[in-house]
Amino acid sequence: MNLNTAPVSSPAGRAAGIRLILKRLGRNKALYVLGLPGLLYFIVFKYVPMWGILISFQDYSPFQGMAGSSWVGLKHFERLFGNPDFWKLLRNTMAINALNLLFFFPLPIVISLLLNEVRRALVKKIIQSVIYLPHFLSWVIIAGISYLMLSQGEGIVNKLLVAAGMSKIDFLTNPDLFWGLLTVQSIWKEAGWGTVIFLAAIAGVDPQLYEAAKIDGAGRLKQAWHVTLPAIRSVIVILLILRIGHIMDVGFEQVFLMMNGAVSEVADVFDTYVYRLGIREGQFSFSTAVGLFKSVVGFTLVIISNRLAKKFGEDGVY
Incomplete structure (x- = not known):
């Protein structure tokens, strides 16, 4: 037994522990400095604002502040769940996300x-640049393009339909088409950008696995199914x-840019509801309660x- 070793609970042990931590920080200081902006971002914009959820249990007044506002318990949550619009908001939110999960999520993988x-590097780079481009366009531009393409009066698509002897389709004010329209917009804007992580994961696949599959007589389709997909399965599960x-x-x-009076019944979601009541009407406590419910x-x-995921043998997020 080393009698010179100080217990961790003693002052000498704590000092030794602090020196060890500082030594490790000094040894990897470049990595910690590199991660500092990301850490500060999460602290300032994610953790510090979490104190604001307290006003969901208050009748918050900006003039009285959090310390002076009265506590009302679960009053705002009872109002939310008792609101006739709650189930409509939940249905619209879940339906739009379900369509995105079903059609948008698998597309970047494909x-x-x-x-x-694609074997030619130049062709591959050109295709990547083209499909990445919509990601850098704002939703204002996407909405403007949608109106120019799909409006019933001057839309290019409807003009082509009329020229082909077909009747016009009311894309923008038909409630039955609204959820699909949002899904198509999301696919066009973000599907290409979503391939970045999956392509990076595919680049890390051992080439020897493909060589072994070729020797066994596997074509490109079978290589993608039996080699590529299993190799990136963990990434797919984490992102899912x-x-x-x-x-x-x-x-x-x-949603806000594409919503209009004709489709409000299927377009109103929790985000637009919070904007309408929290920002426009100043119901800060109630809108915070809605946000807390979502979180x-x-x-x-x-x-x-x-x-x-862990039950089925995957690593999961943590």
Whole structure:
């Protein structure tokens, strides 16, 4: 036994522990400095604002502040769940996200597999640049393009339909088409950008696995199915779990810009509801309660989906 070793609980032990931590920080200081902006971002914009959820349990007044506002318990949550619009908001939010999960999420995986089969580097870079470009356009521009293409009076698509002897289609004011329209917009804007992570994961696949598959007589399709997809399965599962965690977040800008009176029944979601009551009407406590409800649901879904992933042998998020 080393009698010179000081117990961890003693002052000497704590001092030794602090020196060890400082030594490690000094040894990896470049990495810590590199990660500092990201750490500050999460602290300032994610953790510090969490104190604001307290006003969901208050009748908050900006003039009295959080310290002077009266506590009302679960009053705003009872109002939310008792509101006749609650089920409509939940239906619209879940339906739009379900369509995105069903059609939008798998598409970057498919595009990544197809791009991986392009052998000419120049052609591959050109295709990537073209499909990445819509990601850098704002939703205002996307909405403007949609109106120019799909409006019933001057839309290019309807003019082509009329020229072909067909009747016009009311794309923008038909409630039955609204959810599909949002899904198509999301696919066009973000599907290409979504391939970045999957292409990086595919680049890390051991080439010897493909060589072994070729020796066994596997073509490109079987190589993609039996080699590429299993190799990137963990990445797919992690991104799927994170996507499920955002199932209550539709995206305010897109819905707000495309919403009109004719489709409000299927377009009103929690994000637009919070904007209308919280920003325009100043009901800060109630809108905060709605946001907290969304966060709790997302957090719960992440926990459940992560446990299911681990049950089926995947690593999960944590």
